[in-house]
Amino acid sequence: MRLKHIEISGFKSFAKKATLTFTAPVTCVVGPNGSGKSNVVESFRFVLGEQSMKSMRGKSGADLIFRGGNNAPKLSRAAVSITFDNTDKVFSFNTEGTSNAPVLFDEVTFTRELFADGTSRYLMNGTEIRLKQMVELLSSVNIGTSSHHIISQGEADGILRASARDRREMLEDALGLKVYHFRIKESENKLAKSTETLKEVQSLRRELAPHLNFLKKQVEKVEKGRAIREELEGLLVQYLATERANLRDEDNRLAQAHSLIANKKSQLEAVLETLPEETSHDSTAGERSAFASQLQVIREKRRGVEARISRLEGMVEAQRQMLIAQTKQQQHVAKAITFEADEYHTLLNDLEVLLRNIREAQSLETTKTFVQKIEHILTQLKNREEKIPVQAAPVIDTGIHDTALELEDLERELKALIGQEESVQRQLQAAEQQRESAMLATQEATRKRYEIIGEIKQCEAELQILAVSKSAFMERKAAVDTELKESGFLFGPSFLHTLESTQPVPQFDIHTQKRNIDRLKIRLDEHAGIGNEVVTEYESTVERDAFLAREVTDIEASIRNLETLIIDLKRVLDEQFTSGVKVINERFGDFFKTMFGGGNAFLSITLEKKRRRRMTEEEEIEAAGEDPEQDEDQFERGIEVHVNLPEKKVKELNMLSGGERSLVSIALLFAISQVNPPPFLVLDETDAALDEANSRRYGDMIELLAEYSQLIVVTHNRETMSRASVLYGVTLGTDGGSKLLSIKFDEAVKVAK
Ligand code: ATP
Numbered sequence: 030m031r032l033k034h035i036e037i038s039g040f041k042s043f044a045k046k047a048t049l050t051f052t053a054p055v056t057c058v059v060g061p062n063g064s065g066k067s068n069v070v071e072s073f074r075f076v077l078g079e080q081s082m083k084s085m086r087g088k089s090g091a092d093l094i095f096r097g098g099n100n101a102p103k104l105s106r107a108a109v110s111i112t113f114d115n116t117d118k119v120f121s122f123n124t125e126g127t128s129n130a131p132v133l134f135d136e137v138t139f140t141r142e143l144f145a146d147g148t149s150r151y152l153m154n155g156t157e158i159r160l161k162q163m164v165e166l167l168s169s170v171n172i173g174t175s176s177h178h179i180i181s182q183g184e185a186d187g188i189l190r191a192s193a194r195d196r197r198e199m200l201e202d203a204l205g206l207k208v209y210h211f212r213i214k215e216s217e218n219k220l221a222k223s224t225e226t227l228k229e230v231q232s233l234r235r236e237l238a239p240h241l242n243f244l245k246k247q248v249e250k251v252e253k254g255r256a257i258r259e260e261l262e263g264l265l266v267q268y269l270a271t272e273r274a275n276l277r278d279e280d281n282r283l284a285q286a287h288s289l290i291a292n293k294k295s296q297l298e299a300v301l302e303t304l305p306e307e308t309s310h311d312s313t314a315g316e317r318s319a320f321a322s323q324l325q326v327i328r329e330k331r332r333g334v335e336a337r338i339s340r341l342e343g344m345v346e347a348q349r350q351m352l353i354a355q356t357k358q359q360q361h362v363a364k365a366i367t368f369e370a371d372e373y374h375t376l377l378n379d380l381e382v383l384l385r386n387i388r389e390a391q392s393l394e395t396t397k398t399f400v401q402k403i404e405h406i407l408t409q410l411k412n413r414e415e416k417i418p419v420q421a422a423p424v425i426d427t428g429i430h431d432t433a434l435e436l437e438d439l440e441r442e443l444k445a446l447i448g449q450e451e452s453v454q455r456q457l458q459a460a461e462q463q464r465e466s467a468m469l470a471t472q473e474a475t476r477k478r479y480e481i482i483g484e485i486k487q488c489e490a491e492l493q494i495l496a497v498s499k500s501a502f503m504e505r506k507a508a509v510d511t512e513l514k515e516s517g518f519l520f521g522p523s524f525l526h527t528l529e530s531t532q533p534v535p536q537f538d539i540h541t542q543k544r545n546i547d548r549l550k551i552r553l554d555e556h557a558g559i560g561n562e563v564v565t566e567y568e569s570t571v572e573r574d575a576f577l578a579r580e581v582t583d584i585e586a587s588i589r590n591l592e593t594l595i596i597d598l599k600r601v602l603d604e605q606f607t608s609g610v611k612v613i614n615e616r617f618g619d620f621f622k623t624m625f626g627g628g629n630a631f632l633s634i635t636l637e638k639k640r641r642r643r644m645t646e647e648e649e650i651e652a653a654g655e656d657p658e659q660d661e662d663q664f665e666r667g668i669e670v671h672v673n674l675p676e677k678k679v680k681e682l683n684m685l686s687g688g689e690r691s692l693v694s695i696a697l698l699f700a701i702s703q704v705n706p707p708p709f710l711v712l713d714e715t716d717a718a719l720d721e722a723n724s725r726r727y728g729d730m731i732e733l734l735a736e737y738s739q740l741i742v743v744t745h746n747r748e749t750m751s752r753a754s755v756l757y758g759v760t761l762g763t764d765g766g767s768k769l770l771s772i773k774f775d776e777a778v779k780v781a782k
Pocket of ligand 1: 040041042060061062063064065066067068069091092093094095096097182765
């Protein structure tokens, strides 16, 4: 990698295009004061992306564009191009990771254009790139942004005047450690961002938690509801299957019982129809009353006959009295017939007794017996009549005879009447018997009737009970139908399908299970109203929460990684810085000795409080004991320069002479540039303060340095010029524009003078 040339156009005093070609290790730029040499140096700063106007001696971008002169117009654009040889492909893009991507061009030209409005454009090989990309590409070839490789006029001892912290930065840049700072900063930014994101994600999770909790409870409710629903469905299927079968049985039972009882009832009613009414006609009544009146007539007749008999008997009595009187008259007439008369008397007495008996006789039988006896007595009386002697005075008995005859007739008549009475009596008895049996038959029929009516009543009562059962059945059926309808509505057609294929459950406690069903319905109602979208929302929320949890884990992991990375980067930075300083110190000591012909100089790493107060010795010791990584916010590293001039006791930098300061600075700058040699070094009159002897030493060092970096040296010093292979003279034209021309050493010496 080699610097090939720089092309300046419209930049500061270079109105027209001027080109410096770097073909030798050391190129000198010479020219009178104010010709534009420093503008050349600044063109390097400019093209490499310098943002500080001050370091290019301007206030605004416009100050860097040729502002015109005598006969030369003001320009509106300044452009500087710097070209490097890249055949060894050292330029590379930093690809944020493991490997860098090399730039494959053999030649790399960076161009910066500046416009009147102060805006800049950066190009690489004619293609616009961003400043950051250019800076990265340059840092890949050790051309850092701190421009320690471009030392401006009067800035040589800048490194001595700088603060410890600035010095450290300069060193870090020279050591190529800026990239670590960049990466640390980048990682810290990422860390801050990750920490912020973590907080945000954690806060999101916290915000999500109550909602998630709420949804979880809702989902549990939904699941509980689902379980209840399933239980209810199962129970309802069993209930309905069983109850429907029960109802079918009950319906059959009721129908059978009804038809049985109804049949029985109609049979009973038919039987009842056949039974005589209770108030049936007494068929014997007429007959019996005819017999009774016949009997009455007969009895009347009999009483007539009996009255007549009694009258006749009276007559017989009277005649007997007369006879007795006649007899008493004749007693002494006919003792012979006394006996018969007594007998007769006895017979008469008997007759009287009998007549009395007849009168008193109650029954026909006894009457008959008395009549027979009377007939016997009459027969005896006839016989006595024949035996009565004739001599006895005749008893007048004509009346008796007639009366007896009449009596006989009457008795016959009586006999006939008694016969008639008996016959009528018998007929009456038969009629009564008939009536009685008819009555008995009626009674039996009535009893039977009442029995049947009772049975019919029983049937009716049973039918009523059946009707009550039927209405209870109907209610049950209606309840089952409603349940079925509701279930179909609640569970859909599949429920009915399942129901059809479900067998009734044996020993299913309908009442208990119905209560369970109702209880489940109430509980289902309590769980109702939460839609399935809650489940979806819950799932998506769980997913979101899980996603956030993963985010948290990932971010925490990345925070840990970043923290580790930052620690590692800082450690590497620290190690490399320490070892870099060590190497610089070695070179610094050597250069110092060369420059001063002895003595010693070195750099030390300091730890300072950030507020830039110098620490007391005790504080330094204390701070040295602390872990800077732990207290990095409070402490920062710095670089101190220590010198020990030969033959002198001077150790303080501010006690050095101007020349000495120049020498120390140059020694240090050279030492720094030796560690990571940049491709080129631009030195603007860094040798101005040197005396002849020191100019020679300076010249020696220039040659030494040129082995590692190309040198572009602006100088008035003859000694320095003598070390250059190529010399450029800068002159200021009458138009106010600077011109460059390649010159020989002698010309250069002349120009310089
Ligand atoms: P010395 O040897 O005294 O250090 P020098 O050669 O380094 O001088 P410079 O400082 O580079 O000279 O150049 C200064 C010159 O550049 C001045 O004459 C100044 O007028 C001129 N100059 C600066 N800016 C512009 C500009 N924008 N347009 C035109 N000329 C400019």
